[in-house]
Amino acid sequence: MYQFPEHLLGGYQKFMNGRFAEQQARYKTLAETGQQPKTLIVACCDSRAAPETIFDSGPGELFVVRNVANMVPPYEPDGQYHSTSAALEFAVQSLRVKDIVVMGHGRCGGIKAVLDSGAEPLSPGDFIGKWMNMLKPSAEQIAGNDMMTAAERQRAMEHVSIRNSIVNLRTFPCVQILEQRGKLQLHGAWFDISTGELWVMDPKSGDFSRPGT
Template sequence: MEQAKPLPSYLIQRFHGWRATTYAGNKAWYRRLAESGQHPRAMVISCCDSRVHVTSIFGADEGEFFIHRNIANLVPPYSPDGEAHGTSAAVEYAVTALKVAHIVVLGHSNCGGVKGCHDMCSGIAPELELRSSFVGRWMDILRPGYQRVEHVPAEARLAALEKEAVLVSLENLMTFPFVKEAVEAEKMTLHGLWTNVGEGGLEQFVPGSGFVAV
């Protein structure tokens, strides 16, 4: 693979700084993690957006969260069709192998993926309608959410669609038989969250009340 290059020097310097401080001060903990395997209490499905730092938001330690990130924190419906399904595979592993007690779907403000869905569905991003657009076909998952908010005033529609991304994912999670079984047996709970990146706020979905500040 001739195209692969050595890491930029600033990343190498940061690694050595981490190893000399954080790792050196917690070496026994890291070795225990390596030897005993992972036993996370929760799976977090969040956006790829670099501004959403899941472990910082919750002050989580290594080994605490099983984190899956994708564009717009979406979960597709259950569809064992033989295609490659990275998100579905992550959900299956978290529920059936790791036996997580919680699945958290974390949406966020100013989400570029959600805006792409909005623009595609409203007809101003025809390039995302192309069959060759990976982003567009992924954002098809959110089309039902767009249909629920398309009559919301324009100034509030994007924020509403960001929260619909969370709700659509929660709904789709319940189409997975192993998720439905675990939830109904009260072995696992689902949670929907939305964070305001600029304000540092966090809202959680409460059935009957919508998204409310925590």
């Protein structure tokens, strides 16, 4: 017998009695006037690293696109299906966001998979494997470094994934033009699930540090 997940229905009731009731006027305004977020966040699908929760954001404040390992593919107008590129296009060209944040996180399963050359595909389509191939050259270099521990290789690859996405962002003409005009800024961030720490990437050096430290 069909049954919608009870825990979701319970959560919905709490939402209606809590946040929605408290911000009903804001939701009504957003429904009537549309969304105008100033920030696009490219994040991982991982259920432990939700941007809206981490940044304590209200409705309409963030435009979020999530995929495996928070990756932005390069600009490829080839007629294929590109969900992340479509979301990016909408955020930049229609919503006119001012900031794009690529946010990775610790203990990322996609990053772990790309570092494991012997990992078996999860299905005949191997969608994750093909998606993660964007990082394969860097992953091979890091995975082959025997002087690093497994944890060090994992974190290094998580940082590289963020930098790689920012490089790919700049292959999109709309991003490149607006950034050069000073109307758009690109940022990198990394969230540690176990400690709750947020690390921000220096735009010049590429190094990560905790804000205010």
